[in-house]
Amino acid sequence: MSVSSVEFIFLLLVCGAIFFHLPGRGLKLLGLSAANAFALALLLPNWQSAVALAVFLLSGYVVARVLQRFPSMLLLSGYLLALVAAFLVLKKYDVVQWALPMSLVKHPIGIIGLSYMLFRQIHFIVDAMQEQIEGGTLCAYLNYQLNLFGILSGPIQRFQDFHEFWQNPQPLIADRHELLKAILRINWGVLKLAAIGGVCFYVYELSLSTLDQINRGFLVQFSLPRRLFYFAVMFYSFPAYLYFNFSGYCDIVIGGARLFGIRMPENFDQPYLARNMIDYWNRFHRTLSHWIRDYLFMPLYKGAVERTPTLAEPLSIVFMFVALFLAGVWHGSTLNWVVFGALNGIGVGAVKLWELAILRARGRQGHKAYLKSPKIRLAAIVVNLNFACLTYLFFPVDMAKTLRAINAVITGA
Amino acid sequence: MDEIRSESQQVFRDVFGDDEIVLRDDMTADDVDGWDSTAHINLIVALEKHFKVKFAMAEISRMKDEDQNVGGLLRLIAKKLGKAG
Numbered sequence: 393m394s395v396s397s398v399e400f401i402f403l404l405l406v407c408g409a410i411f412f413h414l415p416g417r418g419l420k421l422l423g424l425s426a427a428n429a430f431a432l433a434l435l436l437p438n439w440q441s442a443v444a445l446a447v448f449l450l451s452g453y454v455v456a457r458v459l460q461r462f463p464s465m466l467l468l469s470g471y472l473l474a475l476v477a478a479f480l481v482l483k484k485y486d487v488v489q490w491a492l493p494m495s496l497v498k499h500p501i502g503i504i505g506l507s508y509m510l511f512r513q514i515h516f517i518v519d520a521m522q523e524q525i526e527g528g529t530l531c532a533y534l535n536y537q538l539n540l541f542g543i544l545s546g547p548i549q550r551f552q553d554f555h556e557f558w559q560n561p562q563p564l565i566a567d568r569h570e571l572l573k574a575i576l577r578i579n580w581g582v583l584k585l586a587a588i589g590g591v592c593f594y595v596y597e598l599s600l601s602t603l604d605q606i607n608r609g610f611l612v613q614f615s616l617p618r619r620l621f622y623f624a625v626m627f628y629s630f631p632a633y634l635y636f637n638f639s640g641y642c643d644i645v646i647g648g649a650r651l652f653g654i655r656m657p658e659n660f661d662q663p664y665l666a667r668n669m670i671d672y673w674n675r676f677h678r679t680l681s682h683w684i685r686d687y688l689f690m691p692l693y694k695g696a697v698e699r700t701p702t703l704a705e706p707l708s709i710v711f712m713f714v715a716l717f718l719a720g721v722w723h724g725s726t727l728n729w730v731v732f733g734a735l736n737g738i739g740v741g742a743v744k745l746w747e748l749a750i751l752r753a754r755g756r757q758g759h760k761a762y763l764k765s766p767k768i769r770l771a772a773i774v775v776n777l778n779f780a781c782l783t784y785l786f787f788p789v790d791m792a793k794t795l796r797a798i799n800a801v802i803t804g805a
Numbered sequence: 806m807d808e809i810r811s812e813s814q815q816v817f818r819d820v821f822g823d824d825e826i827v828l829r830d831d832m833t834a835d836d837v838d839g840w841d842s843t844a845h846i847n848l849i850v851a852l853e854k855h856f857k858v859k860f861a862m863a864e865i866s867r868m869k870d871e872d873q874n875v876g877g878l879l880r881l882i883a884k885k886l887g888k889a890g
Contacts, residue, residue, distance in 0.1 A: 756839065
């Protein structure tokens with residue numbers, strides 16, 4: 393069942409209308425647990441996946457509880473390594489297929505949303521060890537992980553925020569106006585995801601297929617301007633599709649969650665108006681970017697500042713590259729994601745280098761003036777938009793088709 | 806609390822290289838030039854060293870939230886020093 397389907401929206405509105413009429417906290421939580429279990433049952437293809445998911449989640453909860461009582465960096469590091477290794481095997485990453493026997497890689501397990509569960513699990517374990525999580529029963533943890541409003545593709549909610557709701561479910565919608573706003577947001581999400589995103593994807597497929605046919609010699613006598621036109625359409629339509637599709641999905645789940653009193657974090661903030669790639673990742677899929685910042689970049693950089701302060705600044709660029717590269721690679725298990733991750737890593741690294749160069753050349757006041765200039769801002773937005781679109785050439789898994797399309801533009805055949 | 810504010814203000818001035826910074830409770834990262842993710846960590850490490858406290862990763866990331874401000878940071882330091890209230 394798609395989140396933009398009539399059935400899903402109908403169920404969402406009906407359950408949302410009933411939820412706060414259920415008497416008592418226990419019955420409300422039971423209702424939500426049942427809804428989460430129902431959504432999970434639709435997503436699990438077989439019993440092996442259910443067992444693997446249970447082991448994955450329960451191990452995280454047990455380790456978090458142990459670390460809460462007996463903090464140990466050794467146990468934390470060892471478990472995180474094992475968790476990431478298990479994730480790579482379960483998701484059948486290319487690197488695992490090269491390193492392990494096929495009998496281990498060819499398994500029937502398929503768990504939708506496992507990547508997001510990995511992020512939430514790492515956050516839960518690290519925060520538990522650092523005494524940032526109070527309480528939290530197994531039931532609360534499982535519902536946090538399997539929350540139907542975040543299970544598919546986020547947004548990545550913090551456990552503390554979910555737990556606040558879990559302990560005392562209260563309506564977020566105070567009056568009719570707010571109710572209408574939530575319903576409008578859900579409908580707007582459906583429109584973005586199914587209609588606008590759908591059209592953008594159709595246009596993308598059309599332009600990509602035209603260029604592919606030119607490359608294969610099925611279409612001839614296409615002049616360079618015409619080929620460039622098709623390339624431009626392909627170049628901009630895919631990022632547009634991605635934005636409308638993903639932000640539409642987020643509108644549906646954030647609006648839907650509000651009906652149940654759950655405050656899901658915002659995930660988008662006009663990303664294509666960002667002035668550079670660091671700004672961009674603060675606006676596009678923000679909860680993922682913030683997770684990467686909090687659990688990858690900050691610990692690495694903090695360690696460098698504490699241990700080697702003189703090297704911290706140049707190392708920050710390396711860490712930014714590593715963080716964004718890993719974020720790119722996390723998206724999927726094939727080679728195109730390596731290119732996507734590397735381009736994003738280069739993008740954010742270049743931004744930091746550029747900033748340092750301006751600071752050295754013009755000082756803090758000069759940098760301030762640079763940031764305030766409307767002309768520079770406009771130019772930066774245009775450059776960044778095109779760079780972001782360039783990275784998305786490598787987002788679709790069929791990288792060979794994209795490369796054939798690029799070849800068609802250059803050679804005309 | 807005034808003591809924490811005045812000492813924190815000096816740490817802010819050192820980290821951001823700006824002697825004109827005057828801390829207000831409602832101040833956010835947007836109000837201080839150059840308060841990005843790297844500067845945030847530089848500031849945290851400097852505050853940890855100065856006050857001899859330790860911030861958890863969740864506390865550090867919470868400080869970057871849009872609804873957080875300098876007042877919250879000062880209260881957190883006070884809490885860690887046992888001077889809350």
